[in-house]
Amino acid sequence: MTARPKYVGGAVKRREDKRLLLGRGTYVADIQLNGMVHMAVLRSPLAHARINSIDISAARQHPGVLDVVTFDDIRDLVGPLPCIDLFPDSKQALHTVLADSKVRYVGEPVAAVVADDPYTAEDAVDLIDVDYSPLDPVVDLGSALRDDAPVLYEEFGTNVANTIHHEVGDVDAAFAAADRVFSERFDIHRYGAIPMETRGVIAAAEVGTGRVTLWSSTQFPHLARQFLAGVVSLPESHIRVIAPDVGGGFGAKCEFYSEEVLAPVLTMRLGRPVKWIEDRREHMLSTTQAREQTHDVEAAVNADGTVTGVRVTSYTNNGAAMFTLATTPASIFSAMLRGPYRIPNYRAESHSVLTNKTPLAVYRGAGHPQAAFVMERMMDIIAFNLGMDRGELRLRNMLTSDELPSDRGTEIVLAGKVEYDSGDYPRCLQMGLDLIGYHEFLDEQAAARHDGRYVGLGICCYVEETAIGPYESAIVRVDSSGKVTVLTGSSPHGQGHVTTFSQLVADEFDIDLEDVTVLHGDTDLIPDGVGTFASRSAAIGGAAARLAAGRVRQKAMDLAAHLLEVSPSDLEWREGTAQVIGDPSHAMTLGELAQAATAWNQLPEGFEFNLEATHRHQAPGIAFANATHIAIVEVHPRTGQVTILRYGVVHDCGRVINPIIVDGQVHGGVAQGIGGTLLEEFAYDETGQPLTTSFLDYLLPTASDIPHIETAHLESPTPLNPYGFKGAGEGGAVGSPGAIVNALADALAPLGVTLTSDGPYTPARVLGLIQQASDPAT
């Protein structure tokens, strides 16, 4: 008898699709409750100003308006919103639910209105009269750091909220002994997640108990419950958070926002459910933005290309407050800059700087895209100046698999120690070069240049922290029908958890995928959990589900042995059935065992009723994924248009559970990196006014902007969970900026153009660079 094919590793089509395809999903905006009323938020029109007074009388009198609040109305009810990755000595630049006497960015919530319908609520927002005294804004990093800069938080006397240090080896000795030292300043621009579903919340307080239910488009319902409890001083037991279908997040919903407190506070005031759906303009003003950093980097290099040391000072433009995960990008950047390279001597100093821009926090890859961009741009600059091949220079410096595990001597906030667990970085690079046909390209490039065409190839290799803790929860239970329910604390927003987790659990029980139900996203249903971020769900949440299923199976085997009156060692598990080895007629199915597990008198001594187990999986360390991205681009010298001709990814996320889903994650991440590199930017004028508040001026990539992405997988299992899974959600966005900009720099090299910014390389900008290079006087 052949064994049933396993689901893990198979290209299983998604189980969550059908209801979404039929238009029967349930996103927050789709939910209607009896008596529900609607909230609209008045936001600051100024980047930096003192609030002298707020007149809400006209808004209050507007027909259909039920409530209007400013911070003074709720000051005693709410604490500041948390930042969970602050260091102990960081400035506590926390924000309040509504602006308290001062506004620090355009879009900051100032007042909230509740009305019978959303149109009326928006009308009434326009009737609120705020008297502001404008203050000098600080917008860019340079002006925020000047000694005479206006400070956002007077009590700190500085705009630097936080500084992170790393010191590995003897850096100064490495630089003293180096044959060559390369110094560069790199700028990373501001772009962001922009999920297609904007944020949204509904809050409803139960009359009689005061218990609050919050529906939120969030990546972490359990953390949202904890944060809301803290901010409004309620016990967590009085709060239920539901994340229904969530339409993308990419980090922007891995935050706890003012509106997630305002709606609960207002429902408690009014006794009616309160709904708020962010519109796109609000999203572009008040949802976290990402990436913006500046780096001064020096590399100590021997004549043979060995990079012996790196020193970096970096600045992150954190915007106007430290939101939930404000420090993580800077922390990841400085802990992970060296990527796959040995570079034994390393010093990093990384500052988080407050400015009058929208707050910055995590977005797919957090600090990794910045780290990969800076390191890989530097590698190309070194190779170019030493006259070395780019691939050879990288291979010379790469850690080999024999050198792993490797303690890198750095640490990532919340996540912990950076110790690379497994991988084969040189092989991954070699596979990438083979996939794209590197040596053939060099010949083609020579011919193209001869014909006056500007084509270039860019490599980006990176190592990425994934599968971080602290833990994830899973409950697995078998009901009397023999079907299995999995409850996971990791709540998805498009990643396909239902399919992936079903594969894992179905294999453990050796049953059909359809016999597994996966539930998530409700804190009343799932007692505890962490959430979906940091490429952690499959590796940590999936491992938890599989381990819980294993415990249930063991329990079922023990019960079967008791009931069949055989030794457990005489039993085997096949197709959801405990069978006596060699005698399949003596067997009990999962359904029979589940029924027996709830019956009178026939249970083994000490057997806990029900076929159910809870497992909280804690990884002993971070699993590090890695990849090589290679792009080939062509630049049209007269229009500045950049065309991506080829794009290849060799990706190593350990053991792959579902290649369809992993490839989909890679495609989506690469597309976001391409968008950020060629099109997207949150632009501000010198007064801190945002210039990109709609999809007409913030350009997202469309189908024509994204090339066909060629993918290949290398599977280096991590020893940190029993199944070897690493994370796959973010890597696409990590490698793409570096690969594309390196390709662009290669294409433009004959024109003498040097690139030290990550973009966006719009046609106009590329044309400007070409013109500047051909006539430096302009």
Add this chain to the structure above:
Amino acid sequence: MATEVLVDVEVNGVAHQVRVPPRLLLSDLLRDRLGLTGTHLACEQGVCGACTVLLDGRPVRSCLLFGVQVDGQQVTTVEGLGDEQALHPVQQAFHDEHGMQCGFCTSGFLISTAAFLEEHPEPSDQEILDMLGGHLCRCTGYQNIIAAVRAAASRQEVPS
């Protein structure tokens, strides 16, 4: 409160008579008055395409029309494409090719693709890209959406 207006509209083959304020968007009429929440709003500025529905068979942005403008016309939303027993070929292709992740933009892609394939049963790759250019997706990187449109097109060629 402005005077409400009576609108007669057939949605997915069902006749409705609704009284709406003149400024109520078609998207809100469909979602909030008729409970057809499969039509999603992602920008409300006519850029992203998520709210696309068919008006007398032609794709339109329901966020750029007022409900009163569809009086006497026929609207098809994603709920009218296929059903649980038989997905529309375009829906089936998006499933088969993993042309969707979070599902939020998907309804608009399905509606436009269904209308497009009616007019272009054998589309070229460039025609497919031009059509998809009216829609934004932030999850898939479009690769599998393009594959899904091709797959749906090839299936429609089979005479039924």
